[in-house]
Amino acid sequence: MSNNNAQRTVTVRIQRFNPDTDKKPYMQDYQVEMKPGMTVLDALHEIKTHQDGTVTYRRSCRHAICGSCAMHINGRNTLACNTPLKNEVTHKNTVTIGPLPYLPVIKDMVVDRTTFWEEYLRVKPWLIPPDDIPEKEFRMSQDEVKALHDAETCIMCGACYSSCAVIGLNKKYIGPHALLKSFMRVLDPRDSSPAERLEEVSGADGVYRCHTIFNCIDACPKGLNPTQAIETLRKLAQKRQKLEEARRERQKHLNEPIPA
Ligand code: FES
Numbered sequence: 104m105s106n107n108n109a110q111r112t113v114t115v116r117i118q119r120f121n122p123d124t125d126k127k128p129y130m131q132d133y134q135v136e137m138k139p140g141m142t143v144l145d146a147l148h149e150i151k152t153h154q155d156g157t158v159t160y161r162r163s164c165r166h167a168i169c170g171s172c173a174m175h176i177n178g179r180n181t182l183a184c185n186t187p188l189k190n191e192v193t194h195k196n197t198v199t200i201g202p203l204p205y206l207p208v209i210k211d212m213v214v215d216r217t218t219f220w221e222e223y224l225r226v227k228p229w230l231i232p233p234d235d236i237p238e239k240e241f242r243m244s245q246d247e248v249k250a251l252h253d254a255e256t257c258i259m260c261g262a263c264y265s266s267c268a269v270i271g272l273n274k275k276y277i278g279p280h281a282l283l284k285s286f287m288r289v290l291d292p293r294d295s296s297p298a299e300r301l302e303e304v305s306g307a308d309g310v311y312r313c314h315t316i317f318n319c320i321d322a323c324p325k326g327l328n329p330t331q332a333i334e335t336l337r338k339l340a341q342k343r344q345k346l347e348e349a350r351r352e353r354q355k356h357l358n359e360p361i362p363a
Pocket of ligand 1: 162163164165166167168169170171172173182183184185
């Protein structure tokens with residue numbers, strides 16, 4: 104009689120690289136007993152705790168919230184903590200794990216995200232409120248909130264950035280993650296700097312550098328659509344003067360109740 108809960112041993116193949124001691128990356132295999140409900144991150148913990156403490160990766164929340172555990176699993180960027188191990192086991196009984204592509208490797212799956220964060224800060228992803236702040240609260244319509252919702256749920260894991268063909272070509276580029284945040288603030292009726300933001304993303308390394316290959320959409324573990332955001336920014340950049348006037352008008356009424 105078959106036992107559905109029977110445990111099975113799978114090979115977890117990990118790309119190892121320590122720039123201090125290794126000339127180039129190499130693959131190392133570990134055998135892991137696959138338990139029910141196990142994720143790829145659980146398998147890495149199992150290896151690190153019981154087999155090889157030198158295996159190095161980032162992780163924190165284990166709930167697809169912090170974005171630290173983004174890595175390259177069986178040829179695609181995703182989060183290790185919400186990827187079931189059993190879904191990744193190939194017909195050769197193997198799961199292959201490596202670091203996010205196109206970024207310098209610090210060790211094993213840990214990559215240097217300096218440029219990722221620099222571009223993020225460059226677009227000033229925080230709210231720049233108008234001088235005239237309402238006494239109690241900003242009031243936004245449901246449609247205005249809805250327009251920002253997707254961009255707000257981005258967890259900054261880097262999966263989109265490191266799947267982008269432009270980043271792969273080593274070209275200077277703001278990147279889909281930062282352009283998504285810029286899009287969010289440009290559309291935010293509370294923000295007072297849409298024109299400056301559009302100007303920042305309109306340069307040669309901004310929205311016009313996107314090749315519209317959609318890799319970022321495929322890679323996003325949250326199902327977001329940075330390509331569409333970039334396309335919207337492109338259109339708005341061309342109409343920014345008009346937008347600025349409309350924003351000034353809207354901000355005159357932000358402290359008033361939303362009509363039913
Ligand atoms: S550990 Fe936080 S997103 Fe995976």
